[in-house]
Amino acid sequence: MTPRWDPLTGYNRWTLLLAMLVYLLLTLLPLTLPFIETGWKSAIDSGPVIKLLVRSLQLASLSAFIATGLGLFAGIGLWHSQSPVYKLRNLLILSLLLPPYLLIQGWMALAWAPPPGLSFIKTPAGLSWAALILGTSMAPLSALLIGLGRYFVPVAALESLALNHGPTVALRRLVLPIVLPLLAAAWLIITMLCLLEGGVPLSLQFPVFATEITSRFLGGENPVSLARNVWPLYLCSLVLGICALSIIRRFNRGSDGNTAGPQHFLLHISSLPGWLRVLTRVSWLLLAILIVLPLFGLIRLAFTDSSYNLTMNYDGMALMRSLLLALASASIAALLTVPAAATLTEKKRNWLVLPVLLPLALPASITGITWAAWGARIHACCSWLPEVTPLLLSHLGRIMPFALLVSLALWSLQHRKSAREAVFMHEHHFCQRMRIEWPHYLLVFMVATVFSLRELEVSLLTVPPGGETLPIRVFNLLHYGAGSDVARLSLLLAVPITLAAWQIARKWGNA
Amino acid sequence: MTSNADSTTVNTTRIEITDLTFKRGDQTIINKLSHEFSSGGVTLLTGPSGCGKTTLLRLIAGLEVPDSGKVTASGRLWSNSSQILPPWLRNLDLLFQNDALWPDQTVGDQIAWVRKRRKNGNTNWNIEEITTELGINDLLNRYPAGLSGGEARRCQLARILAGSPSLLLLDEPLSGQDSATAGKTAQLLAKLLASDQVTAIVVSHETAQFADFGWQQLYLPGING
Numbered sequence: 001m002t003p004r005w006d007p008l009t010g011y012n013r014w015t016l017l018l019a020m021l022v023y024l025l026l027t028l029l030p031l032t033l034p035f036i037e038t039g040w041k042s043a044i045d046s047g048p049v050i051k052l053l054v055r056s057l058q059l060a061s062l063s064a065f066i067a068t069g070l071g072l073f074a075g076i077g078l079w080h081s082q083s084p085v086y087k088l089r090n091l092l093i094l095s096l097l098l099p100p101y102l103l104i105q106g107w108m109a110l111a112w113a114p115p116p117g118l119s120f121i122k123t124p125a126g127l128s129w130a131a132l133i134l135g136t137s138m139a140p141l142s143a144l145l146i147g148l149g150r151y152f153v154p155v156a157a158l159e160s161l162a163l164n165h166g167p168t169v170a171l172r173r174l175v176l177p178i179v180l181p182l183l184a185a186a187w188l189i190i191t192m193l194c195l196l197e198g199g200v201p202l203s204l205q206f207p208v209f210a211t212e213i214t215s216r217f218l219g220g221e222n223p224v225s226l227a228r229n230v231w232p233l234y235l236c237s238l239v240l241g242i243c244a245l246s247i248i249r250r251f252n253r254g255s256d257g258n259t260a261g262p263q264h265f266l267l268h269i270s271s272l273p274g275w276l277r278v279l280t281r282v283s284w285l286l287l288a289i290l291i292v293l294p295l296f297g298l299i300r301l302a303f304t305d306s307s308y309n310l311t312m313n314y315d316g317m318a319l320m321r322s323l324l325l326a327l328a329s330a331s332i333a334a335l336l337t338v339p340a341a342a343t344l345t346e347k348k349r350n351w352l353v354l355p356v357l358l359p360l361a362l363p364a365s366i367t368g369i370t371w372a373a374w375g376a377r378i379h380a381c382c383s384w385l386p387e388v389t390p391l392l393l394s395h396l397g398r399i400m401p402f403a404l405l406v407s408l409a410l411w412s413l414q415h416r417k418s419a420r421e422a423v424f425m426h427e428h429h430f431c432q433r434m435r436i437e438w439p440h441y442l443l444v445f446m447v448a449t450v451f452s453l454r455e456l457e458v459s460l461l462t463v464p465p466g467g468e469t470l471p472i473r474v475f476n477l478l479h480y481g482a483g484s485d486v487a488r489l490s491l492l493l494a495v496p497i498t499l500a501a502w503q504i505a506r507k508w509g510n511a
Numbered sequence: 512m513t514s515n516a517d518s519t520t521v522n523t524t525r526i527e528i529t530d531l532t533f534k535r536g537d538q539t540i541i542n543k544l545s546h547e548f549s550s551g552g553v554t555l556l557t558g559p560s561g562c563g564k565t566t567l568l569r570l571i572a573g574l575e576v577p578d579s580g581k582v583t584a585s586g587r588l589w590s591n592s593s594q595i596l597p598p599w600l601r602n603l604d605l606l607f608q609n610d611a612l613w614p615d616q617t618v619g620d621q622i623a624w625v626r627k628r629r630k631n632g633n634t635n636w637n638i639e640e641i642t643t644e645l646g647i648n649d650l651l652n653r654y655p656a657g658l659s660g661g662e663a664r665r666c667q668l669a670r671i672l673a674g675s676p677s678l679l680l681l682d683e684p685l686s687g688q689d690s691a692t693a694g695k696t697a698q699l700l701a702k703l704l705a706s707d708q709v710t711a712i713v714v715s716h717e718t719a720q721f722a723d724f725g726w727q728q729l730y731l732p733g734i735n736g
Contacts, residue, residue, distance in 0.1 A: 005595060005597040007573055007574050007575060007576060007595055007597075007598075008575075008576070416614065418607040418608075418609050418610065418611035419610070419611045419612060419613050419614065421574055421605075421607070421611065422605070422607060422611040422613070422667075423613070424573075424574070424597065424598045424599055425572070425598050425599060425603065425604045425605060425674075425676075426599055426625065426628050426674070427599045427600070427628060428628065429599060432613070432624065435613065435615055435616070436613060436614075436615075
């Protein structure tokens, strides 16, 4: 008898417990920041705190409006396989995975040498630019969320209603009640993520709450006093996250597996009313332009004359360090998050949802500062540990919640449950089991790799001396170098992300 | 009967379920069910939809944990609410209600893989004969994605029979097949299971196909029945 085996998940119970504990330890450690030093005092007065919070909320909500506005129609386009959005869905995934601060380079390229007819583009700065860049980079997320709505459309009910009352009534009665909550959830999630985003405002020198913490910490301020001041931001993002979670949870009850496929004629764009058809096409065109324009600018700038040549010693090594860090952290993240996600979905541990998803509401700056503080302590007791340990652990703490979200989605959508269970009927089944499970692990690994490769804020705070990663080099050059230099480095960073994104898009269908 | 845990496998299996209760959320699927499936016998499990037939097979296979009660095999404890013997140590196989073929291997490779892991001393079934009688010889080089529902079902059945387990749990073995093929499949099962070497529990709504074989019947009325 092996009482430790768990039939619902297919894992050993100790594996599940260990994975969950390590996940919670690594992701929730930032909550210990107020307790790791004593004698703190408030560094930011309440007046500036409120001002910063208002600026953060203003930027986040404006970005979320742009993102959901653009993403709504692109998302509807993802419902039918004949739509151009569906055919170009890899572009959506790529633009979602590219870090938004890379898009800044593209916009800057256009601003410095505006194409004919676009001379109104000025040097990117201020709220509107930050909102536009953040909103555009988050629009694919809202499109994907709306696109997921297809899985909740009850096909038999839709057909029956369309036969009796026509497609417009069917879409209004059945599809609209699905799209509206998804739109609200997308807005809340994007507002939460934009509230915590520091990379874009930092690069555009537009101070918000998240950037202020990083700037002050890098300026030598007491991290505990900063942690004390961060609670309004943390509370706001937490409230938004809980609201989004409660909206998404209602879809669990609605999905019964009887869903419309991407070939279904009622989901075709021609079934929509005329005005909606035009709006969908125009919005998708606008989104495509907003995605392609900065990418085009980035590529163009990278190949213009530059005094800067990429060197193996600095840029090559930075790329290698980024890749090694991403591979190490993504491997560990995949091994931990897949069983942890199984605990949530297969064992229906609903009470664990909040602590497990709580780290998504934590600003990266707090994660970075905490790991920097803990890193010093860890090194004091275990000097034999490599210097990159805090960097690796902080990356794990940052990327694992996103990896877990992907794994949760894969466990929920898995359609080979019986094939996997059939393997358990036989002894010595490890290799056979891996043949079924590897697409799941690979997809989680790839997503974690991309998130680690693009991570800037956490790296800035925990990187050891002389060990700078590629995003840090891009960030440094952004302030001190020429546009074309930055564009070349950005392209160097974009290449592995693009390759990974292409693999993710390919594997998603198989998984 | 002993309640001690034991990891050894058994050859011919007598399954005993005692006061078995299983709930999914707030809904009770099986309520205090007790029954003994005799060693080497075949039991036809019938009942209305949703009465818990598939769940009972999954509980016996070790894919679900009972809320209370226990499952024992020839006196050895297999499952109760706190302990569970993994399926691979039970020497059984389950024909799943939905497609359980492994997607990245041909049917022939799957049968060969299972055959290599066959336990000694259970049956002397000839797998070539089985694939011929099931009419799947032409499908052995095909991947599951290229099979129809009925073909996939017969291929899954062949894969299970190739393992010669001492306990066979068959969930709707005739579903998705035309009446002639279903009749042939039923005849093959009757022939293989007549040897008393294997204990089998067969769930089917098509009881007429199995009416002449003299199998024991167990009717599950469901908790509302």
